Amino acid sequence: MKLWLKIYLFSILVFVVIFNAASIMVIERSHNKMLGQAIDVALSQNMSIHSSVDAIVPILRIYDSIDYEKTVLTRIANEFVDKNSDQKIYLDITDDSNRTVFNNSGFPMPAERSELGNLINNRIHYILRDMGSKTILFTANITDINHKAYVFTYMKDVTSVYQERVDQYKFFAQVDLAACLVFMMIMLIVSKSLTRSIDRLNRTAKVIAQGNFSERVQLKSRDEIGVLGASFNEMAGVVEDKIIELERINEEKQRFINNFTHELKTPLTSIIGYANFLRTTKYKEELFVDGLNVIYSEGKRLESLSLKLMDLILLKKGHFQLEQQSLHKIIAEMKPALDIMVKDKGVQVVLDCQDANLLLETDLIKVLIFNLVDNALKASSAGQTVALRNFWREDGCVLAVMDQGIGIAKEHQDKIFEPFYMADKSRTGSGSGAGLGLAICQNVADIHNASIHISSRMPHGTIVEVIFAPTDTESGSR
Amino acid sequence: MTKRILIVEDEIHISNIIKMNLNLVHYETVEVYDGLAALDVLKQEKFNLILLDVMIPSLDGFELMERIKAYGTPVIFLTAKNSVYDKVKGLKLGAEDYMVKPFEAIELLARIETVLRRYGTEDKVITFQHVQVDLDKREVVIQGEPVDMTPKEYNLLVVLLKNKNIALTREQFLEKVWGVDYYGETRTVDMHIKSLRKKLNLHEQIKTIYKIGYRLEE
Structure with a gap:
């Protein structure tokens, strides 16, 4: 059963029970009160007859005549009845031998009259009887006149009191029906509006479950459901962020695989193509040498790709011990190797290093410097210089590699750290390199808790800065 | 009549080897190394077939394909990617065939021949x-x-x-x-x-x- 229906039915049930019970109690109480009043009035009337009869008892005693007694009693009774004729009052007087002295009731007196049993002087008994369609209150007492016990029965028609109760019930039934209808309508709106926000929450959850992670629930209320909605939105936000993050990682991986396949298949295609060409066609010396050269250089390219990839994998997995080392000594050590590297292209390497003792892993730093200089060299042309500087700045020790080469366009600058990314996509010219250099540098920098900043102006050259965070905050090894 | 084939491939060695193989069986070839250059050449000259690498600079193979549809020249894609998605994308764009690197020369020749035959330009x-x-x-x-x-x-x-x-x-x-x-x-x-x-x-x-x-x- 739905929640709103539960709330609805339960509240209606409770309302009907309580409302009816309370109303019945009120009606019954007022009825009892009215009945009590009617009885009180009847009793006091009875008392007044009794006292007026008592008042003439001494006179009757003087005359001591039964007829006279009856006459007087009848006259008193008539007088009394006349006086109260509009109040549906009846009087019955019987003597001790059960003969009627006076009766104005107009209906036969009941044969069995339990109120008369044990009736003693100066006590009034009363009883309610249904006489046909009427309800009559019987009040009886005994008056002793000249040693004869006269039974005075004073009767009052209280049908109207009962009729009143019936009317009350009839009226109540109408009110009850109206009240229930109004209540049902109000509760329908209330229970629906209470559960509407839950419905909305549910709909949003379903939309999200279908993969639309940016969906949010709109609940303005500040009650528990509103709070739940807010928590729900918060949860959806976290899930969405995670999904986006996962998608990004997945995309990155896919891109890595795509690039890797491309980098792997390109030299393979050349090698297989040339080898097959040489093997299946007529020998021509010139083609033969060219072909073998391509096979050799592409083979070398594959080798360097596999080495760099290995570096990258090792860097990602590796656990390296950092030691206190002098950076400028490492650079000085590398100078001859760098000179050889740049000589072919007619480029010069210039050093400008301050002393810097840092926590380093010598081999990794060499890889880093080698890759940065290699990049600088690729951008440079003959006669230009590549400067290698090492100095302290407020944010730490900076290792800078500056070239005067072609620079890097703005649109490439944020992507060049991605594996296989190459700003110069057409590899027709340089040929070597797979776009892994900066990715490797980034990993080396991460291991040293350093960051890499690149500033470049086309075509005035590039400055790559590796900034090592101040050593006193370093933990020592990672 | 000699068939003219445009080779759009940024990797110079691969471009060369394709050219050498095609020349052996007397196809005439023109080589370009990026998308925009291919567009320029296509504006000026007519070709019987285009061999198109997907990952090329300035305008990638798929984009180029869209732009040259109007010429009605059959295209065979050459690519290092062999994901089904790329294949379907290439073929949906209207390519005649799709070759994944590394490929054998005779396979390439066979496919070129099939496409040319389909276009009725194969010699009888x-x-x-x-x-x-x-x-x-x-x-x-x-x-x-x-x-x-x-x-x-x-x-x-x-x-x-x-x-x-x-x-x-x-x-x-x-x-x-x-x-x-x-x-x-x-x-x-x-x-x-x-x-x-x-x-x-x-x-x-x-x-x-x-x-x-x-x-x-x-």
Whole structure:
């Protein structure tokens, strides 16, 4: 059963029970009160007859005549009845031998009259009887006149009191029906509006479950459901962020695989193509040498790709011990190797290093410097210089590699750290390199808790800065 | 009539090797190394076929494909990616075929030939020195005289002609002439080659290549 229906039915049930019970109690109480009043009035009337009869008892005693007694009693009774004729009052007087002295009731007196049993002087008994369609209150007492016990029965028609109760019930039934209808309508709106926000929450959850992670629930209320909605939105936000993050990682991986396949298949295609060409066609010396050269250089390219990839994998997995080392000594050590590297292209390497003792892993730093200089060299042309500087700045020790080469366009600058990314996509010219250099540098920098900043102006050259965070905050090894 | 093929491939060695192979079987080639250059060349010249690499600078293969649809030139994609998604994308864009690197030269030639045949630009008659082969009639004529040949001999001759100057292995001959399911001995090829040489007087032209197979040389 739905929640709103539960709330609805339960509240209606409770309302009907309580409302009816309370109303019945009120009606019954007022009825009892009215009945009590009617009885009180009847009793006091009875008392007044009794006292007026008592008042003439001494006179009757003087005359001591039964007829006279009856006459007087009848006259008193008539007088009394006349006086109260509009109040549906009846009087019955019987003597001790059960003969009627006076009766104005107009209906036969009941044969069995339990109120008369044990009736003693100066006590009034009363009883309610249904006489046909009427309800009559019987009040009886005994008056002793000249040693004869006269039974005075004073009767009052209280049908109207009962009729009143019936009317009350009839009226109540109408009110009850109206009240229930109004209540049902109000509760329908209330229970629906209470559960509407839950419905909305549910709909949003379903939309999200279908993969639309940016969906949010709109609940303005500040009650528990509103709070739940807010928590729900918060949860959806976290899930969405995670999904986006996962998608990004997945995309990155896919891109890595795509690039890797491309980098792997390109030299393979050349090698297989040339080898097959040489093997299946007529020998021509010139083609033969060219072909073998391509096979050799592409083979070398594959080798360097596999080495760099290995570096990258090792860097990602590796656990390296950092030691206190002098950076400028490492650079000085590398100078001859760098000179050889740049000589072919007619480029010069210039050093400008301050002393810097840092926590380093010598081999990794060499890889880093080698890759940065290699990049600088690729951008440079003959006669230009590549400067290698090492100095302290407020944010730490900076290792800078500056070239005067072609620079890097703005649109490439944020992507060049991605594996296989190459700003110069057409590899027709340089040929070597797979776009892994900066990715490797980034990993080396991460291991040293350093960051890499690149500033470049086309075509005035590039400055790559590796900034090592101040050593006193370093933990020592990672 | 010589067929003209545009090679759009940024990797110079791959471009060269494709060019060399195509030139061997007398296709005329033009090479460009990026998308925009390809667009320029296509504006000025007409080609029978385009070999298009997907990952090329300035305008990638898929984008270029969209722009050159109007020329109606058949395109074969060359790419290192072999994901189904890329294949479907390439073919949906209207490419005739899709080749994944690294590929064999004879496979490339076969596919080029298929596409050209589909576009009706394939020669109906192949002439090689004194031998004329009518592909529609499946007829071989020497100096006006038809030569009596078995179907296998005929198919073998066509394979040789279509891959002239390129050596094929006996296994490749078996596959192309007898079909992939054929589990015969490679000696079958030798026997058919022998009878071809004799019937068509191609003793010099059909060369035996040591450790490989046979090659039809001009």
